[in-house]
Amino acid sequence: MTNSSIPNPKPLLLINRVPDYDVSFFKHLSSYFTLLDPTAEVGSDREKYKDLLRTHASGVRACYGMGMSPLMKDTLDCLPALECVAGTAVGTDHIDLTECRRRGITVTNNGVAFSDDVADCAVGLLLDVLRKISAADRFVRVGSWPVAREYPLASSLTRKRVGIVGLGSIGLRIAKRLVPFGCTIAYTSRSHNPSVPYPFYESVHKLALESDILILCCTFTDQTRHMINTDVMTALGNKGVLVNVGRGGLIDEAEMVRFLVEGRLGGAGLDVFEDEPSVPKELFGLDNVVLSPHQAVLTPESIQASKDAALANLLAFFANKPLLNPVRLD
Amino acid sequence: MANSKTPHQPHPNPNQDPKPLILIHREPVPGLSSFEYLSSYFTLLDPTAYVGHDREAYKDTLRAHASGVRAVYCSGLSPLGKDTLDCLPCLKCVVGSSVGTDHIDIAECRRRGISVTNMGDAFSDDVADYAVGLLLDVLRGISAADRFVRAGSWPVSPEIPLAYSLTRKRVGIVGLGSIGSRVAKRLIPFGCSIAYTSRRQSPSVPYPFYDTVHNLALETDILILCCTLTEQTHHMINTDVMTALGKKGVLVNVGRGGLVDEAEMVRFLVEGRLGGAGLDVFENEPNVPKELFSLNNVVMSPHQAVLTPESLQAANDTALGNLLAFFANKPLLSAIKLD
Numbered sequence: 001m002t003n004s005s006i007p008n009p010k011p012l013l014l015i016n017r018v019p020d021y022d023v024s025f026f027k028h029l030s031s032y033f034t035l036l037d038p039t040a041e042v043g044s045d046r047e048k049y050k051d052l053l054r055t056h057a058s059g060v061r062a063c064y065g066m067g068m069s070p071l072m073k074d075t076l077d078c079l080p081a082l083e084c085v086a087g088t089a090v091g092t093d094h095i096d097l098t099e100c101r102r103r104g105i106t107v108t109n110n111g112v113a114f115s116d117d118v119a120d121c122a123v124g125l126l127l128d129v130l131r132k133i134s135a136a137d138r139f140v141r142v143g144s145w146p147v148a149r150e151y152p153l154a155s156s157l158t159r160k161r162v163g164i165v166g167l168g169s170i171g172l173r174i175a176k177r178l179v180p181f182g183c184t185i186a187y188t189s190r191s192h193n194p195s196v197p198y199p200f201y202e203s204v205h206k207l208a209l210e211s212d213i214l215i216l217c218c219t220f221t222d223q224t225r226h227m228i229n230t231d232v233m234t235a236l237g238n239k240g241v242l243v244n245v246g247r248g249g250l251i252d253e254a255e256m257v258r259f260l261v262e263g264r265l266g267g268a269g270l271d272v273f274e275d276e277p278s279v280p281k282e283l284f285g286l287d288n289v290v291l292s293p294h295q296a297v298l299t300p301e302s303i304q305a306s307k308d309a310a311l312a313n314l315l316a317f318f319a320n321k322p323l324l325n326p327v328r329l330d
Numbered sequence: 331m332a333n334s335k336t337p338h339q340p341h342p343n344p345n346q347d348p349k350p351l352i353l354i355h356r357e358p359v360p361g362l363s364s365f366e367y368l369s370s371y372f373t374l375l376d377p378t379a380y381v382g383h384d385r386e387a388y389k390d391t392l393r394a395h396a397s398g399v400r401a402v403y404c405s406g407l408s409p410l411g412k413d414t415l416d417c418l419p420c421l422k423c424v425v426g427s428s429v430g431t432d433h434i435d436i437a438e439c440r441r442r443g444i445s446v447t448n449m450g451d452a453f454s455d456d457v458a459d460y461a462v463g464l465l466l467d468v469l470r471g472i473s474a475a476d477r478f479v480r481a482g483s484w485p486v487s488p489e490i491p492l493a494y495s496l497t498r499k500r501v502g503i504v505g506l507g508s509i510g511s512r513v514a515k516r517l518i519p520f521g522c523s524i525a526y527t528s529r530r531q532s533p534s535v536p537y538p539f540y541d542t543v544h545n546l547a548l549e550t551d552i553l554i555l556c557c558t559l560t561e562q563t564h565h566m567i568n569t570d571v572m573t574a575l576g577k578k579g580v581l582v583n584v585g586r587g588g589l590v591d592e593a594e595m596v597r598f599l600v601e602g603r604l605g606g607a608g609l610d611v612f613e614n615e616p617n618v619p620k621e622l623f624s625l626n627n628v629v630m631s632p633h634q635a636v637l638t639p640e641s642l643q644a645a646n647d648t649a650l651g652n653l654l655a656f657f658a659n660k661p662l663l664s665a666i667k668l669d
Contacts, residue, residue, distance in 0.1 A: 127463030136631035156640040301495035
């Protein structure tokens with residue numbers, strides 16, 4: 001596709017989405033692309049969706065992937081000309097990356113569009129668990145303060161040892177935010193980063209032995225599934241705190257619930273769960289747990305940034321320029 | 331009971347004389363700190379143990395037994411007014427267990443040449459951490475989200491309330507003392523811009539100074555109150571300031587409830603004229619205006635910003651340190667200015 005100095009019909013762009021997404025951004029997208037949005041017609045009927053693709057999308061070279069809307073092999077098979085998937089999400093576990101690699105389809109995510117808000121959320125969850133902020137708010141709202149003048153002690157953040165699991169764009173921002181609180185930072189990651197001043201541990205178990213707090217901000221893959229298991233939680237200890245802003249599947253959730261209920265883990269701040277929107281009900285009665293409905297990125301600022309990132313990648317693709325946020329497909 | 335343990339390193343009693351007498355001034359409610367550890371170093375006079383709530387009997391006991399008392403340990407926020415001070419003719423030093431001293435008749439202490447010590451920096455890290463925690467909670471709706479999940483609403487309702495980014499917000503700190511400066515330091519990596527108002531401008535501080543809280547509120551999205559409560563600062567957060575902060579503005583108070591015109595703030599919040607509030611302190615604790623209980627953009631806590639074992643230990647160490655310094659005629663560790 002040539003650049004804008006030669007008039008052309010606007011390139012065709014497939015919108016891959018499930019129903020109920022906010023489509024107000026489409027007006028802006030349509031100033032650059034001719035949009036093909038089958039979901040507007042077929043709703044949640046995936047068979048009709050694929051029929052529409054087979055009929056109308058055989059020339060589609062690029063796809064705007066909204067949020068976590070699945071893009072699996074059966075859909076990819078209906079898009080023989082597809083070369084680029086630009087997602088608004090940062091995670092990619094909803095896309096068949098193996099199939100994309102096999103077909104030479106590039107996938108982009110939203111780069112660092114969410115990183116500040118997710119890092120802020122992780123710190124907020126940590127402060128809330130340690131300092132019992134939500135628990136205190138509950139205590140006041142039910143009118144307990146005048147009645148029960150005493151309130152259980154919370155725990156300082158100063159001088160706590162924080163272990164960051166996954167020192168990517170989110171993990172680095174979390175570290176930067178926690179340093180002025182007087183925490184020490186250590187990390188584990190796929191590889192050691194020599195330019196970073198924090199101690200590296202090669203396994204999450206070893207990191208847990210030397211930390212009071214673990215913050216999970218790594219990608220969810222076959223290797224990282226249930227990485228937070230019995231051994232790691234035992235190593236973290238009965239005063240240890242777990243914060244998860246990655247994916248629920250990073251944690252053996254049933255085991256974590258047992259640890260929390262039995263007092264073998266000090267507390268947890270969780271924005272993600274293994275089977276959203278279901279949350280283990282045993283957690284609802286605990287004061288040392290803070291629960292959040294996968295909302296770390298649900299701010300107007302992040303949502304706008306994620307759409308802008310996808311658009312920027314699409315414009316780069318059609319201008320034959322290097323993509324801004326390609327995802328590694330290995 | 332919000333107690334703390336005895337210090338890990340007991341100071342040796344410097345002399346073999348009977349331990350100096352100190353008055354434990356307290357009300358008969360669970361306080362912020364225990365004082366029994368002081369009995370290793372001092373003889374404690376604790377009339378409240380016998381007279382309970384009867385403040386007249388308390389003062390009678392003082393008149394009968396405390397005429398030689400030179401130092402008072404003021405537990406929690408127990409009011410220490412002129413009427414009590416009048417019963418202590420030899421008093422030279424009041425050792426407080428809080429940072430705030432608005433519960434002590436400072437003017438009378440100044441008139442009589444009585445030194446007053448507070449907690450110095452003992453609580454500053456925990457209070458600063460707590461202010462940031464309250465701010466994140468309000469902006470990002472953490473407690474509101476937690477309620478949403480615990481009520482079982484997530485599978486049922488797709489409408490999770492939108493929260494707001496902290497990045498690039500303009501934060502105004504009211505009172506850039508030991509707590510306020512720590513709050514600023516913590517917020518910088520979040521991408522906030524910082525400005526402040528304080529009794530005096532500090533030329534060594536890199537943040538813009540505003541001479542009034544109203545002017546600060548006009549230029550900020552968030553106000554964090556970390557200043558002392560005095561006659562001048564009482565109700566400093568009033569209608570004009572809240573209007574200037576605006577309907578997306580957020581107020582965080584870890585100072586004293588009296589800094590805010592609370593009834594007016596409640597009206598602003600209920601009517602949507604203020605964006606949200608994170609409040610650890612209230613005008614008439616432990617009473618909290620019930621209109622706030624149904625609001626999702628308010629986070630409330632029962633004056634607990636200092637209730638960690640670490641702060642309580644630091645509090646005990648500071649109080650003990652000040653008392654030992656006083657009786658050894660050494661400089662007090664954390665005397666407040668009485669002007």
